[in-house]
Amino acid sequence: MVYLDNNATTPLDPAVADKMCRFLREHFGNPSSLYPIGHAVRDLIQEARENIAKQLGCHRSEIVFTGSGTESDNFAIFGILDAQPEKREIIVSAIEHPAVLRTGNYLEKKGYKITYLPVDSHGIVDLGALRDALTPNTALVSVMHANNEIGTIQPVKDVVRIAHSRGTLVHTDAAQTFGKSEVKVDDLGVDLLTIASHKIYGPKGVGALYIRKGTNIAPFIHGGHQEKELRAGTENTIGIVGFGEAARVLGERWKKDRDRIERLAGRLKDGIETSIPKVHFNGHPEQRIKSTLNFSFLGLEGEAVLLALATKEIYVSTGSACSEGSEEVSPVLAAIGLRPEIARSSIRISLGRFNTDEDVDIVLRELPEIVEKIRKISPFDPEF
Ligand SMILES: Cc1ncc(COP(=O)(O)O)c(C=O)c1O
Numbered sequence: 001m002v003y004l005d006n007n008a009t010t011p012l013d014p015a016v017a018d019k020m021c022r023f024l025r026e027h028f029g030n031p032s033s034l035y036p037i038g039h040a041v042r043d044l045i046q047e048a049r050e051n052i053a054k055q056l057g058c059h060r061s062e063i064v065f066t067g068s069g070t071e072s073d074n075f076a077i078f079g080i081l082d083a084q085p086e087k088r089e090i091i092v093s094a095i096e097h098p099a100v101l102r103t104g105n106y107l108e109k110k111g112y113k114i115t116y117l118p119v120d121s122h123g124i125v126d127l128g129a130l131r132d133a134l135t136p137n138t139a140l141v142s143v144m145h146a147n148n149e150i151g152t153i154q155p156v157k158d159v160v161r162i163a164h165s166r167g168t169l170v171h172t173d174a175a176q177t178f179g180k181s182e183v184k185v186d187d188l189g190v191d192l193l194t195i196a197s198h199k200i201y202g203p204k205g206v207g208a209l210y211i212r213k214g215t216n217i218a219p220f221i222h223g224g225h226q227e228k229e230l231r232a233g234t235e236n237t238i239g240i241v242g243f244g245e246a247a248r249v250l251g252e253r254w255k256k257d258r259d260r261i262e263r264l265a266g267r268l269k270d271g272i273e274t275s276i277p278k279v280h281f282n283g284h285p286e287q288r289i290k291s292t293l294n295f296s297f298l299g300l301e302g303e304a305v306l307l308a309l310a311t312k313e314i315y316v317s318t319g320s321a322c323s324e325g326s327e328e329v330s331p332v333l334a335a336i337g338l339r340p341e342i343a344r345s346s347i348r349i350s351l352g353r354f355n356t357d358e359d360v361d362i363v364l365r366e367l368p369e370i371v372e373k374i375r376k377i378s379p380f381d382p383e384f
Pocket residue numbers: 007008067068069070071073097099144146147148173174175176196197198205206207
């Protein structure tokens with residue numbers, strides 16, 4: 001198998017699997033219990049929180065565990081709106097993950113004003129539009145750190161400077177950068193930041209929201225005292241322990257991983273661009289996560305390429321996991337100005353820790369032939 005869909009999810013790191021198995025065998029206590037078997041689990045949760053905080057450069061008290069990256073995004077938006085009920089406006093970029101974009105659509109129906117900031121053809125958000133959209137009623141600006149489909153890295157520091165100068169809080173979804181590049185909350189200057197365990201070789205179903213100390217945010221789930229009463233419910237202890245271990249491993253190796261993965265991705269990009277005609281690279285030439293490669297192969301359906309590769313046990317995705325299997329064109333590719341037929345001809349290849357040179361060789365051997373074959377039987381031939 002050649003797994004090249006690491007932006008969708010990553011395989012569990014063996015060290016994480018070991019830690020989780022040991023935990024499952026040795027611990028079952030409720031972390032809220034007052035006796036030792038509860039304390040032991042509480043300590044392990046704190047250790048995980050500390051590991052994550054260390055990577056983000058914040059204090060562990062600023063990390064709240066959630067059930068997913070999606071939940072962290074929802075928590076940031078609803079939590080800030082609930083804490084400032086007089087403010088009825090938020091600003092998001094037009095290429096956010098559906099966890100933010102569709103939350104915006106929902107809030108619009110509830111009577112909030114949502115501004116969707118346009119992006120340029122590389123996916124960079126329009127800062128002038130941000131300046132124009134900010135009003136005293138804006139509760140929050142949410143602009144993702146890097147895009148999951150095209151990898152473009154947003155000028156989050158500039159977004160923060162502009163929003164803070166108008167007294168508005170900033171959230172960033174860093175699910176795609178945490179583990180791939182330096183993500184330090186003080187460097188970015190954000191008030192809230194989303195991360196997800198399964199993007200960093202940890203288990204699925206657990207995420208975290210960084211909330212800067214002193215930020216006025218309302219609880220997201222009401223009930224017990226867990227997570228400082230912001231997110232009630234007995235913790236996903238096994239998930240949190242795995243997430244913490246994944247963060248610890250990250251600290252040891254992310255820079256080495258990054259350099260190796262970027263070299264592999266560079267080889268793959270060059271190879272595809274030289275061996276396949278009529279291919280268009282989507283995303284920013286420089287300001288992007290280098291492990292994400294999004295290509296349009298003119299004259300065919302990206303889904304056909306995906307399925308043909310899958311028969312060879314090579315796994316990639318089309319523009320967006322959410323629009324996979326539907327007629328809907330990726331909102332991200334539409335926002336950067338791709339015509340629908342070009343957007344539909346796209347695939348995303350995302351590399352990760354466990355990819356090798358051999359994987360790249362296999363793709364460069366199989367993909368040109370697949371594209372050529374599908375083009376021959378495709379009914380349309382659009383031009384750029
Ligand atoms: C940028 C971004 N935000 C949020 C999410 C959602 O995370 P989760 O799958 O943990 O809900 C993803 C995952 O696809 C993502 O890429």
